[in-house]
Amino acid sequence: MSRSIKQTECLIIGTGIAGATSALVAAKEGINVTLITKRSHPTITNTNLAQGGIVYKGESDSPQLLKKDIIRAGRGINSIEAVEFLSEKGPQIVKELLIDELHVNFTHIRGSEDEALDLTREGAHSINRILYSADHTGKDIESALIAALQRQDNVEVITGATAVDIITLQHHSKNIQSRYVLGDRCLGAYVFMHEEKEVAAILAQYTVIATGGLGDIYIHSTSEKGIVGDGIVMAKRAGARVINMEFIQFHPTTFYVPGKRRFLISEAVRGEGARLKNLRGEYFMERYNPQLKDLAPRDEVTAAIWMEMIKNKQEYVLLDVANHVHGNIEERFPTICRTCKDAGIDITNEPVPVVPAAHYLCGGIHVNTQGRTTLNGLYAVGEVSCTGLHGANRLASTSLLEGLTWGYFAAKDMAWRIHTKEIVEQKTMNTVREWIPTRKVEKEDPALIAQDWMMIKNTMWNYVGIVRSRSRLKRALEDLRHMYLRIEDFYKETPISKDIISLFHGTQSAIMVTVAASRNNKSIGCHMISPPAEKS
DSSP states (O other): OOTTEEEEEEEEEOOSHHHHHHHHHHHHTTOOEEEEOSSSSTTOSHHHHOOSOEEOOOTTOOHHHHHHHHHHHTTTOSOHHHHHHHHHHHHHHIIIIIIIISOOOOOBOTTSGGGOBOOBOOTTOSSOOEEOOTTOHHHHHHHHHHHHHTTOTTEEEEOSEEEEEEEEHHHHBSOGGGGGOSSOBEEEEEEEETTTTEEEEEEEEEEEEOOOOOGGGSSSBSSOTTOSOHHHHHHHHHTOOEEOTTOEEEEEEEEOOTTSOOEEOOHHHHHTTOEEEOTTSOBOHHHHOTTTGGGSOHHHHHHHHHHHHHHTTOSOEEEEOTTTOOSOHHHHSHHHHHHHHHTTOOTTTSOEEEEEEEEEESOEEEOOTTOBOSSBTEEEOGGGEEOSSSTTSOOTTHHHHHHHHHHHHHHHHHHHHHHTTOOOOHHHHTTBOOOOOOOOOSOOOHHHHHHHHHHHHHHHHHHSSSSBOHHHHHHHHHHHHHHHHHHHHHHHHSOOOHHHHHHHHHHHHHHHHHHHHHHOOOOBTTBOBOOTTOOO
């Protein structure tokens, strides 16, 4: 086998909660796992940035009550099967894996009997059912998972490795007869190795995409830089079904500092009592949702903030923490307090300026409850996937639970298939060709790449953002498609690099979101279309 071709039983692309859970569970089942990330360290993920918490189970809670809350937030277009699956199985996996096995440092109630776990509440939840660790829950979970993986002898973690393309039998086999097979099969992925500056083929019996969402195609986003929809684009190109791409959830409260990247102000802050007000000092959420007020579903709070900003010609609104959150604010929200204080805002004494930002993709690669996609041999878990759980709008703190649950059961399913010999023969694996390099005609120009990214991000924010119109979407699609043709030619002529791959994939994911938005005429959940009379 060529040096540029590597083989493993299970290839997992992405090291957040979904990918890391899949890797850990598969390894414990005796499967050889290769886990890759384009980052310099496996903990650099969106999971690591998650502040609020993970859904567990509260007093007098039940799967039926959680199901009701998820469907209400998702505007009733959720997959009932997925909602019931998560509601029944999710809290059990939290207990089994995160609490009992990994001993994640969740916050306990001081002085309570047996130091009981503290549970908080966030928007659209009926009761307190969310486990948290101060305001760095994701970081604590991520650290525990990666530490556990490093203790597994059958897990290889490769950093500085960007996936380029999914390998399939029909498209990448040197055997001509493979193109006539009716059912295609995923056989791994082509991966650009940053240090070697070359593309390797990593062959695998089963491949898991866990690359996260696409928030960084927007100019204002809570995502890690470089989260641009790589996995979704690769899966679609390979023939897997992708759905619900118009449903981009905008988090209502990110710290507003002009010219700076957005920093998330967790929904848990409002869960503890903080309230939104405009610059005139009016608490406005009761006008938009008199019952739930500041704890309304995220899409409603985002729309309300947007309307207040437009109506009052203001660049932001205020989140009043000091007057409404009881207890030690600095102890409950240390990261938020520190970040705001570094920017000159003391949230214990003054309100925080906040604005919405792109936060979470509710659509993605279509999967079943085992994480299987419509392409045999390919799985997708976490934000990159569309389980149908979220419908048109994600319920707060279900994202970590979804990644954990689907990551767990995808690994179990893959292990069962490998142990029962549902595998690809070696002679078929041997037919996969090496990566065909591009012609080295042009040199990568950082200025051109930066300009293209600014065009994508501004187009998505202004035309395919919180409130959309037919004319804006039409303009966005024309501009993005024209741009893609130029970038595709550039991609074919220029030596491959991490930045070129990111731009190529980001352009395609932006088009996918815009096309999906153009086809959906209904304002529902995250997807808001302005009246036809509005001029862009």
